[in-house]
Each structure stands twice: as structure tokens, then as C-alpha cells.
Amino acid sequence: MGDIVKVVRESEGQTFVQETCRATILLSPDNVASRGMDLGILHLQPRSKTLPNMHPRSEEMFYLLKGKGTITVEDETEEIEAGVAIYIPENVVHHFENTQDGETAFRSEERRVGKGGE
Numbered sequence: 001m002g003d004i005v006k007v008v009r010e011s012e013g014q015t016f017v018q019e020t021c022r023a024t025i026l027l028s029p030d031n032v033a034s035r036g037m038d039l040g041i042l043h044l045q046p047r048s049k050t051l052p053n054m055h056p057r058s059e060e061m062f063y064l065l066k067g068k069g070t071i072t073v074e075d076e077t078e079e080i081e082a083g084v085a086i087y088i089p090e091n092v093v094h095h096f097e098n099t100q101d102g103e104t105a106f107r108s109e110e111r112r113v114g115k116g117g118e
Contacts, residue, residue, distance in 0.1 A: 006032045008096035010041055023108070031052030042068070042096075044104045048096035055090055058112045062086040067104030070097045 006027065013024040027039040042049065042062070052072075068081040073094045080086065080096075086093050090113055098104045 013040065016100050018051065020045040021050050038108075038110040040108045040110075041065075042106040042108050044096060044098040044106075045105060046098055046101050050095045052095045054093045055110070057090060058110050059090050060088045060111075061109045062088075063107040065101055065105040065107055067098060067100055069099045069104055071095075072097070 004015045008031070010024055010026065013026040014028075014030075015022060015024045017023075023040055023042045024043075024045045025038055027037075028034060029036065029038075042050075044067075062081055063085050064082050066082050068079070070077050071080050071086055071094065073088065073092055079099075083110075096104070096106070
């Protein structure tokens with residue numbers, strides 16, 4: 001599609017595995033003309049959770065594509081299911097837990113908001 005539009009399949013993305021979680025970055029400043037945005041897919045194995053994390057210079061948005069579980073932001077936990085969107089500002093500790101027997105899948109977007117990004 002030329003230099004303007006980039007099409008990337010999940011199998012072509014950059015994948016990172018962290019214990020029971022697999023994240024694949026599909027679009028980022030590394031492969032498109034984005035100015036500080038990443039688009040990815042996050043898969044969480046059944047009955048598992050991500051490690052608590054925070055991003056000092058970026059905000060995140062998630063859309064739960066399939067499954068259900070919880071999100072904990074600092075010390076508040078809320079149940080989530082497919083079809084919900086989640087916004088997490090920079091500098092906020094958070095983690096996801098898959099509370100079911102099947103995999104959960106999230107669409108994730110991260111945008112750098114501070115100098116230098118993360």
C-alpha cells in the first residue's frame with residue numbers, strides 16, 4: 001500500500017512474553033510514521049495476571065476483545081468483560097487478572113505524553 005498506509009498481521013508484530021502474558025506490538029514509531037503511539041494485542045492465559053506496572057511518560061487505552069477478569073488500578077479493583085474500554089493515565093500502577101478458564105485478549109494503545117517517551 002505504499003508509504004502512506006501500513007498493514008501488519010499479528011503474526012508479523014514484535015512479540016514479548018512475560019510469564020503468563022503475551023504482548024504483540026503491531027504498529028509503533030519503529031515501523032510507521034506514528035509520533036509516539038503504539039498499537040498492540042495483549043493475550044492473558046487462563047486464571048493468571050499481569051505483573052503490576054506503570055508508565056511514567058505514556059498513557060494507555062485497552063479494549064477487551066474477549067474474556068473477562070479484573071483490572072486493579074492502584075488499590076481499586078473492577079470487574080471487566082469483553083466490550084469494555086479502559087483508560088490508564090501515566091504514572092498509575094495497574095495490572096490485569098484473567099478470572100476465567102479461557103484466554104483473554106485486549107487491544108492496547110499506548111501514547112507517549114512526556115519528553116522522550118517510554
